[in-house]
Amino acid sequence: QTLKGAPEGTELNAKGWQQEAAYRLLNNNLDPEVGEAPEDLVVYGGSGRAARSWDAYDAISEELLDLEDDETLLVQSGKPVGRFQTHEHAPRVLIANSNLVGKWDGWEHFHELEDEGLMMYGQMTAGSWAYIGTQGIIQGTYETLAECANQHFDETLKGTITVTAGLGGMGGAQPLAVTMNGGVCIAADVDEARIERRIETGYCQEKVDSIDEALQRAEEAAEAGESYSVGIHMNAAELFEELLDREFIPDIVTDQTSAHDPIEGYYPSGYTLEEAEKLREEDREQYRKESLKTMERHVDGILEMQERGAIAFEYGNNIRGEVDSYRDEDDLWPLTGTSSDERDPFDFPGFVPAYVRPMFCRGQGPFRWLALSGDKADIHRTDKAVRELFPEKDRLIRWIELAQEQVEFQGLPARVCWLGYETNNDDRTERAQFALRINELVREGEISAPIVVTRDHLDAGSVASPNRETEAMRDGSDAVADWPILNALVNCSAGADIVSVHDGGGVGIGNSLHTNNHVVLDGSDEAAETAKRVFTTDPGMGIVRHADAGYEDALDEAERSDVHIPMQED
Amino acid sequence: QTLKGAPEGTELNAKGWQQEAAYRLLNNNLDPEVGEAPEDLVVYGGSGRAARSWDAYDAISEELLDLEDDETLLVQSGKPVGRFQTHEHAPRVLIANSNLVGKWDGWEHFHELEDEGLMMYGQMTAGSWAYIGTQGIIQGTYETLAECANQHFDETLKGTITVTAGLGGMGGAQPLAVTMNGGVCIAADVDEARIERRIETGYCQEKVDSIDEALQRAEEAAEAGESYSVGIHMNAAELFEELLDREFIPDIVTDQTSAHDPIEGYYPSGYTLEEAEKLREEDREQYRKESLKTMERHVDGILEMQERGAIAFEYGNNIRGEVDSYRDEDDLWPLTGTSSDERDPFDFPGFVPAYVRPMFCRGQGPFRWLALSGDKADIHRTDKAVRELFPEKDRLIRWIELAQEQVEFQGLPARVCWLGYETNNDDRTERAQFALRINELVREGEISAPIVVTRDHLDAGSVASPNRETEAMRDGSDAVADWPILNALVNCSAGADIVSVHDGGGVGIGNSLHTNNHVVLDGSDEAAETAKRVFTTDPGMGIVRHADAGYEDALDEAERSDVHIPMQED
Ligand SMILES: NC(=O)c1ccc[n+]([C@@H]2O[C@H](COP(=O)([O-])OP(=O)(O)OC[C@H]3O[C@@H](n4cnc5c(N)ncnc54)[C@H](O)[C@@H]3O)[C@@H](O)[C@H]2O)c1
Ligand SMILES: NC(=O)c1ccc[n+]([C@@H]2O[C@H](COP(=O)([O-])OP(=O)(O)OC[C@H]3O[C@@H](n4cnc5c(N)ncnc54)[C@H](O)[C@@H]3O)[C@@H](O)[C@H]2O)c1
CATH class of the missing domain: 3.40.50.10730 (Urocanase like domains)
Incomplete structure (x- = not known):
């Protein structure tokens, strides 16, 4: 297998930019500049893999390149297992990695299944094709x-x-x-x-x-x-x-x-x-x-x-x-x-x-995006957009400046920053405001090819992990896994282009359940609508989850940004 | 709380039939004729509940009656926790019940959380509002x-x-x-x-x-x-x-x-x-x-x-x-x-x-539907439709006849039978053929109000349960829970009206993961499209899952009914 990283440029290999994005991201995860041991399909975090085997990798590639705009590919622990007709507003790729039934949900049984070629450890962004290097x-x-x-x-x-x-x-x-x-x-x-x-x-x-x-x-x-x-x-x-x-x-x-x-x-x-x-x-x-x-x-x-x-x-x-x-x-x-x-x-x-929970309560989390063109100038344009949209956010602006100076790109140029739900009296969340602006820049040609926006599985409303993200929750609900499942389902319903659900990222098999999603901003109206929905539901889940646990910050953000939460006094 | 069962008739209480169906089904589950102990919100199967508390029940009802055609309500272990804008092709209700992170996934921790009012045991069709009595x-x-x-x-x-x-x-x-x-x-x-x-x-x-x-x-x-x-x-x-x-x-x-x-x-x-x-x-x-x-x-x-x-x-x-x-x-x-x-x-x-696996391999499972009108004649008309559509299926016809004679309706009139993926040289599966025919009958007024089609969580491609549905799988993949997760995500993507994911139904917390879904046939073109999609993806997951495990019956059905399975010789 020769590993070249993601294809770049403004020409499609697949039948649409949603499929193309999945294809480029999978390959970006395995770029020798990005992944830790791409020759073994390992991306990062111990044995976090992008695909179960090279055969599975080839088959995923083949499926993605052939996938229609109203079809959805299913990936089970790094192997493509099905492809169904859905519709244009639905995800193009659905991924479930490393999930086991509770009683069997630990390394021991996982390794048995892995040895049999039945499972793969997806970590967080390894198996969901959203890793962007260090x-x-x-x-x-x-x-x-x-x-x-x-x-x-x-x-x-x-x-x-x-x-x-x-x-x-x-x-x-x-x-x-x-x-x-x-x-x-x-x-x-x-x-x-x-x-x-x-x-x-x-x-x-x-x-x-x-x-x-x-x-x-x-x-x-x-x-x-x-x-x-x-x-x-x-x-x-x-x-x-x-x-x-x-x-x-x-x-x-x-x-x-x-x-x-x-x-x-x-x-x-x-x-x-x-x-x-x-x-x-x-x-x-x-x-x-x-x-x-x-x-x-x-x-x-x-x-x-x-x-x-x-x-x-x-x-x-x-x-x-x-x-x-x-x-x-x-x-x-x-x-x-x-x-x-x-x-x-x-x-x-x-x-x-x-240190992190107060940010989660406001729906803030590690938001990230990649330039599918491979062109660094595209990311520099997005950096500018962040500064233009949120001039009052000092820590954010300082980060963007430091990142531009000190962070070298690996693989497809990318940027990460923490954005949240906050609507700033707009009807759009911070994340949505940013995505909609980028979508405009793509449409206007100021950015040369679509930008794909994604995030870590560690986010405000996407993870149950009692030893990490949900450690010591105020109401004791650390281990309740209904939340990430609802997060995946609602983002799927909102039309994200890729949705994934993984077990055990970061803290090991059986210790966490978490999700992420991707939205491809190709400049279309359709992408704008999807972005507006997904970047409301996704950080919204962070507010809802922390409000339910009784955090004042979350209840306050819900009120400030008008999040409808049943059974809460309006 | 006075329990009257589901509202009947052809008039809407909610803003659309999708929401109305959810509302009627919730109440049908708690009909004293249907549920085992509705005064405690218990529907069946030990402590399988329809809602976490009466307050939660009231709030769910309120939300459902107020829910717009492009909104989605989120239910976490029997309590409504959020409501977001999605779109018309998306589910109206998403439900996650009783799910815990693997290491904590057992009765002991569940009961602690239940005592704190944080969780509910949803069984299979109790918490997903699809129980229709014995x-x-x-x-x-x-x-x-x-x-x-x-x-x-x-x-x-x-x-x-x-x-x-x-x-x-x-x-x-x-x-x-x-x-x-x-x-x-x-x-x-x-x-x-x-x-x-x-x-x-x-x-x-x-x-x-x-x-x-x-x-x-x-x-x-x-x-x-x-x-x-x-x-x-x-x-x-x-x-x-x-x-x-x-x-x-x-x-x-x-x-x-x-x-x-x-x-x-x-x-x-x-x-x-x-x-x-x-x-x-x-x-x-x-x-x-x-x-x-x-x-x-x-x-x-x-x-x-x-x-x-x-x-x-x-x-x-x-x-x-x-x-x-x-x-x-x-x-x-x-x-x-x-x-x-x-x-x-x-x-x-x-x-x-x-006894059951050979049927699962062909995507067959317990398909069921209810007449939202409350009118028995509507179900009798659907019985007739089954006989008309599948005259050659002896066991099925015998069942329908025996059921008409011997099975008394409880709550909303309903019928259940096992249908599968088989396309009979049509481009539609058996389940889709039936649903599309019913949708026509609703449109033509031969059936007086919409029919909602749903199923047990025990189905061909919807459950991982090593002591029951996935006991002794051929390849040893009994405990792999990626499958039910993909099932929920793909049905959500196909536009089912309600999608749910539960832990522990039938065999107890930590021993299984499973899903179901509902499609409301209101006679519209939109419903027909949704039905065609969902009743392909859903039984299709049964074929895909069993084909992946190496069952000949499933591989054979995939070939016969033209199911695209990556990495299988075509
Ligand atoms: N946000 C978070 O919560 C977060 C963020 C980053 C990483 N993590 C966790 O941190 C860990 C590291 O992630 P990664 O992607 O860098 O993993 P990695 O496997 O790529 O790197 C781990 C490194 O640790 C070194 N190492 C292992 N044992 C050591 C020892 N005893 N002494 C010194 N060095 C040792 C290895 O040589 C390797 O370089 C993971 O457990 C990950 O889940 C969590
Ligand atoms: N398709 C399936 O796999 C399937 C189908 C049906 C039921 N089940 C399982 O079967 C069980 C029963 O389901 P249900 O909904 O009827 O439950 P239920 O709680 O409504 O009924 C259980 C009945 O068993 C009786 N019982 C309990 N212990 C007993 C004992 N030692 N001796 C005699 N009677 C006793 C109770 O009085 C009660 O009437 C559950 O575990 C359920 O998950 C599985």
């Missing part, structure tokens, strides 16, 4: 850290040191997000190639080999109030222990190793990368145990740093949940004989309740 | 027993005795289905009122108080080749033990107690109904243990009868799964000290792999 996550990381700075420091990370780990597809955004907020970042990864990749793409400034060197440079930069980032080639658990031995306590500690998947995503301490991979092939169960042992030390390090004054939060990789779950396995716990069995891994918070 | 299940039971007669007896149950239990909303169909097939049925229920109700409605012929009397009458009738049914007021486990003591082995043994819910659905032995209910209120955990103890004896009786020559099958209440699950609870197992711990409860088959 850039996709950087704005979320930027927002989270900015909010952290607001709450704990002086609205900036200037003068602070953040220690983290995991420089993969998403975790690689951390050093850049820290420096964008003015701070200093030390980040560990066991895979040297990942560090090098982040340096090449401008996400991380340099790599050093010794902890002492890293510490020295970091402290110098922090003292000088300069931003700085450094990658260090080692295991996270080991780094945290070494730092504690040196009595070094960072200002902020977190990590984004792929701990949600102890076998495919996380590396145990005491092995080189090659040794670990050999062990994984030969004895998966032993690998899992070694991984969990390391995770326990890793969490222990974070908790210890927190106790000694660091701001700690879990960055959505379920490392707390993994450690917690395996406490019940008698032969595994206590793993290391440290003090850990007295500590609850959930003693440090997740980033959502800590 | 009649709904009778045809499935008729088909299953007819298939059993084909496989094991002489194409009829004449001269055979079936022993079963559970005369609730669905189980109550058993005696009638047996007699319709020419056989004799002895059925136990601990709730005398249920037996009496089945006798009043003509589903069971009489009630006796002693086992000996029941046996004598049953054996006389069987010898004479006459059909006969008798209800006996006792616990199933006790009945089976008593029969074995008497060395009586029936020809067929099964049961439909609500074993899927050991607390709300099943009654333990050794307690009167009142004593059991008191225990349930005072000590739910003790109740659960007592229930499981009885279930183990109950399953033991079935296995023993099977060993001694009876044809045994589980009738979809998960009694095997319940007994099996609790084997792992050390303090519960072995429960009774019988030989059971040597026996595997799964040593007797489920009814689906035994």
Whole structure:
């Protein structure tokens, strides 16, 4: 398979731009510039795949190129399984990835089915063809850290040191997000190639080999109030222990190793990368145990740093949940004989309740779009549109400017920012206002080919994930999965062009259910109508879901932006 | 709350027939003639509810009556939570009931949330407003027993005795289905009122108080080749033990107690109904243990009868799964000290792999429709249409005739029969042919008001349920839940008027995921188009799902009826 990334330009390969968008996005996910291991169909986040097999990939491509404007293709865990006549206002592609019936809904049964060729892990935007490289996550990381700075420091990370780990597809955004907020970042990864990749793409400034060197440079930069980032080639658990031995306590500690998947995503301490991979092939169960042992030390390090004054939060990789779950396995716990069995891994918070939920309550979430033309100028025109539409939004404008300067495009040029429901006294939401404006620019030819608008599965009203997005909901409804299902159904009803429902993204099989959708802005009236509907229902679900849970911010936004919520006093 | 059932007649209360249908169906589910305990909002199957609370019921009603033709109402576990603008080809109501994230997906967490007022158990057609009383299940039971007669007896149950239990909303169909097939049925229920109700409605012929009397009458009738049914007021486990003591082995043994819910659905032995209910209120955990103890004896009786020559099958209440699950609870197992711990409860088959799957492979399933007018003549006209459209289908015609004679309507007049995908060289499926014909009859005024067509959640392509509908799938994909999700999404895309997704119907929370949909045939062109689409996508999912699992019947039907399946040789 030769991987060339997405076709570009203004000519159609498929029978319409909706189908073309799906086709280009699938290939964009597998662009060697975008995906982490496209040769294995892996896009990011451990083993998150774009298609189940190369045969399935070929068949999806063939179907998409042949699909009519009133047909819908069905994809089941990365394999095309059906194609039916629907209608022009309906989605062109429906995707369900990695979903299992509750009682069987865990890695063990999933891996059995995967081995049989029956399933695929879709992560969030891997299997739904909406990944846009590290850039996709950087704005979320930027927002989270900015909010952290607001709450704990002086609205900036200037003068602070953040220690983290995991420089993969998403975790690689951390050093850049820290420096964008003015701070200093030390980040560990066991895979040297990942560090090098982040340096090449401008996400991380340099790599050093010794902890002492890293510490020295970091402290110098922090003292000088300069931003700085450094990658260090080692295991996270080991780094945290070494730092504690040196009595070094960072200002902020977190990590984004792929701990949600102890076998495919996380590396145990005491092995080189090659040794670990050999062990994984030969004895998966032993690998899992070694991984969990390391995770326990890793969490222990974070908790210890927190106790000694660091701001700690879990960055959505379920490392707390993994450690917690395996406490019940008698032969595994206590793993290391440290003090850990007295500590609850959930003693440090997740980033959502800590920093993100207030935004979700207002229907805000990581909105993103790609230029199907492949032309960077198209995205620069959209950047301009954001500035024109929302001149009063300082944090947003600062982000757009920083992104233009510092974020390199990977694959199809793309942009991400957080937009919400807020109608600003218009009858259109913020997201709809933006999409309608872009659709006009496409129609007028100011943008050279259609723009496809999509988002992360992590969004205001699209996910149930008790260890991450819906951790510690006010009413205790963390695990209620009716919400993402309604989100997918209502976006389908509103006419989104692709709708997907996945199990287990971010936090591992059985731990979450979530959805996303795509709308192709091809300049037509039809696209404008669809955009107006979908960018109302989709962020609207965020308001409805948080209002139902009793959040004041959501109730307030519902009132301000006139969201009809049954059984609420009007 | 005064419960009057559905409004009838040809005048609208809502703003369109789609909304009106939803409104009438909700109320029909709660018609005292239809639902089992409508005063508690319980429709059937243990605690399967139509709405979460009376407040939620009122709010749903209010919303439905006010809903525009391009709006969509969202119902989350029986409570209306949002309402959005969509478009005319989109569903008017979207329902997600009882869904939980995998790791939390079981009765225990469900009950916690239910107690907090956050969730509702929707069963299958209870929470999706498609229950039509015992009649709904009778045809499935008729088909299953007819298939059993084909496989094991002489194409009829004449001269055979079936022993079963559970005369609730669905189980109550058993005696009638047996007699319709020419056989004799002895059925136990601990709730005398249920037996009496089945006798009043003509589903069971009489009630006796002693086992000996029941046996004598049953054996006389069987010898004479006459059909006969008798209800006996006792616990199933006790009945089976008593029969074995008497060395009586029936020809067929099964049961439909609500074993899927050991607390709300099943009654333990050794307690009167009142004593059991008191225990349930005072000590739910003790109740659960007592229930499981009885279930183990109950399953033991079935296995023993099977060993001694009876044809045994589980009738979809998960009694095997319940007994099996609790084997792992050390303090519960072995429960009774019988030989059971040597026996595997799964040593007797489920009814689906035994009798139903070959039909599913061809997209056949329990298709049903209701006359919104309330006028019986409308259903009789549809019966005639079935006979006119499918004169060559003997079993179907026999069913329609028997149903007209023997099945009393409850609530809105309704009919059920199994129709499939088969196109008979038409470009329309069997289900679509029927719906389009009915739509014409409505348009022409031969039917007085719109007909709403819906189905059970148990259908060819709509359910993942490893202990029931997808038990022992050929490729091992029993637990893959991508399929029902795609089913809901594609029916939504095809424009069904109501679409629902439920967890745990029939077999209990965490054990299944399933969907249904409604299409309102109001005589319009629009309805005809929707019907043609939905009644292709919906049974089409059955073919696609079973073809993917490698079933010859499905591959054959795909070829015969021209279903496009990617990656299959054409
Ligand atoms: N918004 C969010 O909630 C959010 C955002 C980004 C990532 N995440 C989560 O963060 C994790 C990382 O995502 P990704 O896409 O970057 O994954 P990835 O698999 O591409 O990268 C993971 C990286 O961690 C490294 N690693 C694994 N174990 C390690 C260890 N013990 N010590 C040091 N390095 C180790 C790997 O070498 C790899 O480079 C995932 O669990 C993902 O779900 C969550
Ligand atoms: N197609 C199918 O797969 C299918 C069809 C019908 C029913 N079911 C299943 O069958 C079960 C019954 O459904 P329902 O709607 O009739 O439920 P229901 O709750 O209305 O009725 C259950 C009946 O069983 C009786 N019962 C409970 N425990 C008993 C015991 N130990 N001995 C004797 N009687 C006992 C109750 O008194 C009640 O009348 C459910 O589990 C349902 O999911 C499956």
